[in-house]
Amino acid sequence: MASRVTAVRGPMIWFRGDPFLSPREDVFVHESDGLLICEDGIITASGGHRELAHRLPAGLTPTHYPDHVISAGFIDTHTHYVQTGIIAAFGSQLIDWLNHYTFVEEQRFSDAGYARRVASAFCDELLRNGTTTALAFCAVYPQSVDALFEEASRRNMRIAAGKVLMDRNAPDALLDTPRSGYEDSKALLERWHGTGRNLYAITPRFAPTSTPEQLEAAGALWREHPGALMHTHVSENTGEISWVRALFPERRGYLDVYDHYGLLGPRAVLAHGVHLTRHERDRCAETGAAVSHCPTSNLFLGSGLFHVHDAKDSRHPMTVGLGTDIGAGTSFSLLATMNEAYKVAELSNYPLDSVKAFFLATLGGARAMGAGDRVGSLESGHEADFVVLDPRATPLLAQRTSRAEGIEELLFTLAVMGDDRTVRATYVAGVLAHDRDTPSASA
Ligand code: GUN
Ligand code: ZN
CATH class of the missing domain: 2.30.40.10 (Urease, subunit C, domain 1)
Incomplete structure (x- = not known):
């Protein structure tokens, strides 16, 4: 031919x-x-x-x-396609926002038709914004994952995504179990990872919504399929961090929970990391785990200010990309995200110049996803x-x-x-x- x-x-x-x-x-x-x-x-x-x-x-x-x-093309290293409908939800910080808005909307994705319509609009919106690759959370339902990969395949886009794993601290309708979460994720991974341009990401939502057994199973699945990505949230909000300490008292801190279950390494993308300690940043750098910096979300939810200059400190540089974090984030545009990243950096007196910002939005993001030799x-x-x-x-x-x-x-x-x-x-x-x-x- x-x-x-x-x-x-x-x-x-x-x-x-x-x-x-x-x-x-x-x-x-x-x-x-x-x-x-x-x-x-x-x-x-x-x-x-x-x-x-x-x-x-x-x-x-x-x-x-x-x-x-x-x-x-721009690389969005952290977004939730299933939250497209709840951008600009008024008035709360992370945990209340999850309970009031997110966990309500995500239940709608048990309906494959709804999932398909949102996935289609989401992919179109990415392209309208110049974003050619995104790493996305789906909902807990396997059909929500099929919907996104089918729409991405129709457009031949390189999308990474996964079924959310969550087996506690959320409405019953959104919960899986350690076993069903493992089996559903494995089946989806085998169906989609490397099919066309699709990549699968093992996706525990965050430590508070997974039992130790579920995190153990997520780690086992990643060991069985090391070419897949691992995608979660870390240290976004101070209340969340205290909650993780209470749930996992035997761990040294939030990052150590993921470390303990074998969830850090190249192709692990941790969203936010706003409050990571110096020691935790070093551990990310050492293991190759990347952080997705999501400034519009961090400002919208009042989560805090990510210090990009600390993260990229040349003595222990982390891999960092930019994320929109739709729907806590307020724009699909990586240009708008660079704009907010600049302002957040200014608040700690670090002038994030345009060359560095465009790097984060392109090759930096691709490297965070372990795809820097292919895209970005x-x-x-x-x-x-x-x-x-x-x-x-x-x-x-x-x-x-x-x-x-x-x-x-x-x-x-x-x-x-x-x-x-x-x-x-x-x-x-x-x-x-x-x-x-x-x-x-x-x-
Ligand atoms: N932490 C756990 N789940 C979420 C989510 O859906 N959005 C954000 N911003 N943080 C989270
Ligand atoms: Zn998120």
């Missing part, structure tokens, strides 16, 4: 390494007139148009986006998931970006002022999947 070749041209940025740890000139690539050639969903060439134009197949004219910025970069050999950003998306943005001096200021302005309107187009595996201006052209 003839291979499918596509190409785009325009200003481009991407990463070859971590700008928190290496000089940016070594790891940050900016082509003012770049060319990206993709073959069967894989980037086969990326660089300057002048240098690469001769590699275009005869007759293929690249889609040209002059005056835009082409970046690797425009480097040749990566999968051709990318986003085309429009610096003139609104009159105000156009006015401001016209004064930007250089790519770093332009990226900063896009991060601080951008949202879904800024996403001109999103490509998935080399194919146009969302086109802001001609929606009917989308795949």
Whole structure:
């Protein structure tokens, strides 16, 4: 079969390494007139148009986006597709918010039809926001997981997701058991992990809603399938941390609960980590467990301020990505998430610059998911998931970006002022999947 070749041209940025740890000139690539050639969903060439134009197949004219910025697609390292309907729920912090809103909405996902409709809207919203990969919580019901993977497969998106494990401290209708949780997760993992672009994540909700027996079973499942991801929450809210201490008095702290049950390591993504201690951060770095920084959620629920400079301290750097944490988070946009991450960092007097912010939203997130060799970069050999950003998306943005001096200021302005309107187009595996201006052209 003839291979499918596509190409785009325009200003481009991407990463070859971590700008928190290496000089940016070594790891940050900016082509003012770049060319990206993709073959069967894989980037086969990326660089300057002048240098690469001769590699275009005869007759293929690249889609040209002059005056835009082409970046690797955004990676959302922590979200809940089943909470799409409860964004902006008023008035409570974490535990009350879970009880009043979340645990009510998630029960609706026992209905496969409802799950399918929300999963479809969720995937479309990701693409409208330039997010090509997400690591998502589903609900406790296996059919809620099938719904998301089916919708992701229809769009050929690289999505990681899993069935929530929870066997205590929630309404009965949302509880599984250590045995049923293990067996349902195993069956889903075997059905979906590595099927197409799908990845399975073993997903204990958080320590308070799992018994020791369930965490033990989750650890056993991960040992049997070490290529899968592990996805949970940690140290988001101070009340939650006290609760974990009361539930697991024999453990040294919240992180130690997961450590004890074998739930830390590469491909473990822990959402929030706002209140992790220095020792706990070191332990994450040592084991390879990553943290998903979710600033819009942390501000919305009043959880606290994540210190990204401590997490990325070059003496013991952790792997960090950005997460929207829908529906405690308030936006699907990784641009909006970078904006809030900047403000949270400012509150501890750390200027999170645009190069670092875009790294967290792309290759940093991909690495957190153990997929940094496949997505999150425009480097040749990566999968051709990318986003085309429009610096003139609104009159105000156009006015401001016209004064930007250089790519770093332009990226900063896009991060601080951008949202879904800024996403001109999103490509998935080399194919146009969302086109802001001609929606009917989308795949
Ligand atoms: N901790 C346990 N469950 C959740 C959830 O659904 N959202 C957030 N933000 N934190 C949690
Ligand atoms: Zn969450």
